[in-house]
Amino acid sequence: MPNLPAKENSIPLLWLGVLLFFTLGAAFYQPILPNDYWWYVRIGQEIMAQGAIPTVETLSHTQAGQPVVYHSWLSAVLFWLAYDWGGFTATALLRGLALAGFYTAVWLTCRQTGVSVQAATLLTLLAAFAGSNNWVMRPQMFAYPLFGLSLLILWRWGQGKQRGLWLLPLLMLAWVNLHGSFIIGFLLVGAAFVAGPGDRRTLLGPLAGMFLVSLINPRGVGSWVYVLSLLTDVSSQQYSVEWLPPSNQTLTDNLFFGWLLLFGFLAALSPRKMTPTQWLWFLGYGWLALSGIRYVVWFVALLAPLSAYLLTPLVNQYLDKPPQTIRPGFNSLITAMLILTPLLLLPGVRHSWWPEAAPALSANTPVAAAEWLAGHAADLPGPLWADLNFASYQIFALPQYPVWIDTRFEVYPPAQWQRYLRLATAAPDWQNLLDEEGINLLLLDPDNQPRLIEALAQADNWGRCYADDIALLYVRLVDGRLPPTCNPPTD
Numbered sequence: 001m002p003n004l005p006a007k008e009n010s011i012p013l014l015w016l017g018v019l020l021f022f023t024l025g026a027a028f029y030q031p032i033l034p035n036d037y038w039w040y041v042r043i044g045q046e047i048m049a050q051g052a053i054p055t056v057e058t059l060s061h062t063q064a065g066q067p068v069v070y071h072s073w074l075s076a077v078l079f080w081l082a083y084d085w086g087g088f089t090a091t092a093l094l095r096g097l098a099l100a101g102f103y104t105a106v107w108l109t110c111r112q113t114g115v116s117v118q119a120a121t122l123l124t125l126l127a128a129f130a131g132s133n134n135w136v137m138r139p140q141m142f143a144y145p146l147f148g149l150s151l152l153i154l155w156r157w158g159q160g161k162q163r164g165l166w167l168l169p170l171l172m173l174a175w176v177n178l179h180g181s182f183i184i185g186f187l188l189v190g191a192a193f194v195a196g197p198g199d200r201r202t203l204l205g206p207l208a209g210m211f212l213v214s215l216i217n218p219r220g221v222g223s224w225v226y227v228l229s230l231l232t233d234v235s236s237q238q239y240s241v242e243w244l245p246p247s248n249q250t251l252t253d254n255l256f257f258g259w260l261l262l263f264g265f266l267a268a269l270s271p272r273k274m275t276p277t278q279w280l281w282f283l284g285y286g287w288l289a290l291s292g293i294r295y296v297v298w299f300v301a302l303l304a305p306l307s308a309y310l311l312t313p314l315v316n317q318y319l320d321k322p323p324q325t326i327r328p329g330f331n332s333l334i335t336a337m338l339i340l341t342p343l344l345l346l347p348g349v350r351h352s353w354w355p356e357a358a359p360a361l362s363a364n365t366p367v368a369a370a371e372w373l374a375g376h377a378a379d380l381p382g383p384l385w386a387d388l389n390f391a392s393y394q395i396f397a398l399p400q401y402p403v404w405i406d407t408r409f410e411v412y413p414p415a416q417w418q419r420y421l422r423l424a425t426a427a428p429d430w431q432n433l434l435d436e437e438g439i440n441l442l443l444l445d446p447d448n449q450p451r452l453i454e455a456l457a458q459a460d461n462w463g464r465c466y467a468d469d470i471a472l473l474y475v476r477l478v479d480g481r482l483p484p485t486c487n488p489p490t491d
Contacts, residue, residue, distance in 0.1 A: 075139030105148025131297035169209035264431025
């Protein structure tokens, strides 16, 4: 990144403000999906209340008493503290800060290549949009800024700047307790150590320090064993969408594939040639991204500075021109406004001036149904079988009903996932399955279980007890009748 006179520093900051304006705005406005978020909030609450990380399964009735691992314990605590302190407003702010730190680090890495501020901003925005399907509220988002800072440090190291190398173990100390993707940090540093252009001996100490601090977690070396076991866990690999290869079904997927194809032409046309380390990063993280949706966000974050590196001799002659007039005070004011304005889109803030704004929670969060069921739990005994995403919210909002299954894929054996799918799609033996499991309540998503809902309408031993626009509650009939507490629809 070129050294600018003090008054010209406001120009790059202005462009960084543009980046953060769009990134923070999208992060604050994006609804909170149930998926993995709510059960992490529940675990964080339990950790704070008990002063210990649970090691035995208590959230489900199907696997109760079995050993369980909550590797991302620190993320769970952060989620609970944010929710307890400031509800959805603080939770969305937490996500925005994590993503802002991530993409600021990616932008700074792009600038290290010498590319213009305009190109650096555009490439980082592309990386943000292409990875936005991985912005869901989950522990992985805390790892993003740690990855970005590690990348920035290593890129500077490749240019002969060794300052900051000893930050790598400190970043790893946080990373290993926040999320299992800490191994990705070792891949990043390991590639630089194997093929880096600088004095690779200077990386030996930080790399050894990273490994040592990776053992400073509640399970020690067991964290390595747990994360590596997930790579071969059948339930996760076969039934979790995020572990499946990306497809071209969404705009973000198409952007990823398009960028990947264009990168080959860019590498061939650019006067600059990629270093061995850059090729290792590209091939390694590219292979991961093509093998699983969850890895795309890391890869496109790398594509931004790699593209910047190749684009610099091609575009700087057109874009990197000194401004005719520099107003540092005015630029700083605009930058501050760009960064602060997205705060108006935070949940709890946006509805004060924009009543029609999207709610804080996604449409597949059964808030009203859970409230109704919680108020009638004494009259409606479980077990309760719920839609997969509903079950995550059930863990937090309906602790009196332990879940049958939820999005902790590795907790449940493949046979149970197969039974879930047979039930959700109303396989011919669906009633036998419910009888075998002793299920008395069904909380269904009309979009995800239409065939099961249709089958229930034809069954003589099930009735609809509650309905709203998001969720339907069915109960097993007693003597052919609904319980008196039910509030069935009039249709």
